[in-house]
Amino acid sequence: MDRIPILKLKSCLLISIQTDLHDLIITALQEDILTEISRTGARGVLIDISALDIVDSFMARTLRDCSVMATLLGAKVVITGIRPAVAITLVDLGLDLSGIITACDIDSGFDLLESTPGVFNSGRILKRY
């Protein structure tokens, strides 16, 4: 099965979802993100979904659950690049998305993470391997 690559930048993880994904890959990605947070001590996670023209309830729920679980591991997740049509559709779908933090693009997503204590500086130092 294909896996989505997870990049590490300073103390952040960076994931860019480039294609429409099926449920098994989405679930695997969630596990991989959580594993990487605990392995690297990352304090921030940025997931860019600007390439996605559809986010259904399964995808939305997984992104939300992943955000909550990451918080328990000490990392903040920011979802960036939700398209307007996707946002409108998600509201109609009726999913409670209060657990997720978003920013309009990667730049402002990083600004958000940067302003969080410990994500880019002074906080916990990344474990080295």
Place this chain on the structure above:
Amino acid sequence: MLAQSVKIQDESDILTSRRLVREIATKIGFGIVDQTKLATATSELSRNIYRYADNGIVYIEQITQPPGIKVLFEDNGPGIADPEEAMKEGFSTTPGSLGLGLSGAKRLVDDMTIESEVGKGTKIEIFKYLP
């Protein structure tokens, strides 16, 4: 008249059906928001087929009276005992699921009908009309 069908028998068919619905909706002249709503409703209902009935078929069809699109989801699975109850937000037989598929799909389209018989299968139609 545009018409196409997709068999739902594994995970990737959920992607195929929603992509095809978007393609046909685009050709019919639906805007980006309606395309996205149709594709998302299709994703929810195709996933239900895959999850509960194991397999089934999705028929996508352009309609003219009034102009728009109809998508039919048909399976020979276990059926739904009380379709009205199943349409309610929060109703689910899957632990941990939110029961948003049917109620959410209904909000995303202009019309939706369910016919289901226990032990025989389920037939769901969704309609969206051109503005």
